Amino acid sequence: MKKILSALLVLAAQQAWAQHATTETLFSSKSGKKTTIGAYGAPAAKFTPIDGKFGLLTGGYGGVLLNGKIMLGAGAYSLVNNVDMPAVNANAQKEYLNLWYTGFVAEYIHNSDKLVHWTAGALIGGGAAGRRNKNWWDGDDHDHxxxxxxxxxxxxxxxxxxxxxxFLRLDVGASYRYVGGSNTTGITDGKLGGPSLNIGLKAGKF
Incomplete structure (x- = not known):
């Protein structure tokens, strides 16, 4: 009888821990009921070389979080600084790269209750690249x-x-952008793709 009671107590303790986990945070650690279905959004910036030049992509991603581990959602990014394009001919005016992409995002979060942990995921989708004959700071609203x-x-x-x-998390990491199928004059898929250093700020219910 004692063994049965002991086993029941252990089982009850395990169930209580499974439902009330302690989340370690930078400013406080709170015990609460574990979220089965949550959600978050994450504005983010990517620092990446494009054709040997510095590129800054901004955007973000987010979606529905399942059991604090799996996020399913979407993301989008666009180039926000001036990246010079190779001239089409000797008399051409200066032109810049126009670049954006979007797609489905899936992310896995490992040990999210720990103060510092790791995540991994991928974006799969599509985008477009083009040539732009005006820079971002011309103050002209027309599409060029x-x-x-x-x-x-x-x-x-x-x-x-x-x-x-x-409700707030900071992410720092890296990614690699694989691009295929672009036919923009003067720039190849390989130049559009490449590594990125990323920083983002997640806000939501975890």
Missing amino acids: TYDNHGFFVAEPYANVELNITK
């Missing part, structure tokens, strides 16, 4: 993009994640 071509993109990534508060 042409020679636009779509492409397929796949971007796996891995991050180190810090729990700042129960």
Whole structure:
């Protein structure tokens, strides 16, 4: 009888721990009921070389979080600085790259209750690259993009994640952008693709 009671107590304790986990955060650690279905959004920036030049992509991703481990959602990024394009001919005016992409995102979060942990995922989708004859700071609202071509993109990534508060997390990591199918004059798929250093801030219910 004592063995049965002991076993029941152990089982009850395990169930209580499974439902009430302690989430370690930078400013406080709180015990609470584990979220079965949550959600978050993460504005992010990517620092990446494009054709040997510095590129800054901004955007973000987010979606539905299942059991604190698996996120299914979407993401989108676009180039926000001026990256010079190779001249089509000797008399051509200066032109810049126009680049954006979007797609489905899946992410796995390992030991999300720990103060510092890791995540891994991938974006799979498509985008477009074109030539732009005006820079971002001209103050002209008209569209000056042409020679636009779509492409397929796949971007796996891995991050180190810090729990700042129960509802806020900082991600720093790296990704690699695979691009295929672009026919924009003067730039190849290989030049559009490449590694990125990433930083993002997640906000939501974890």
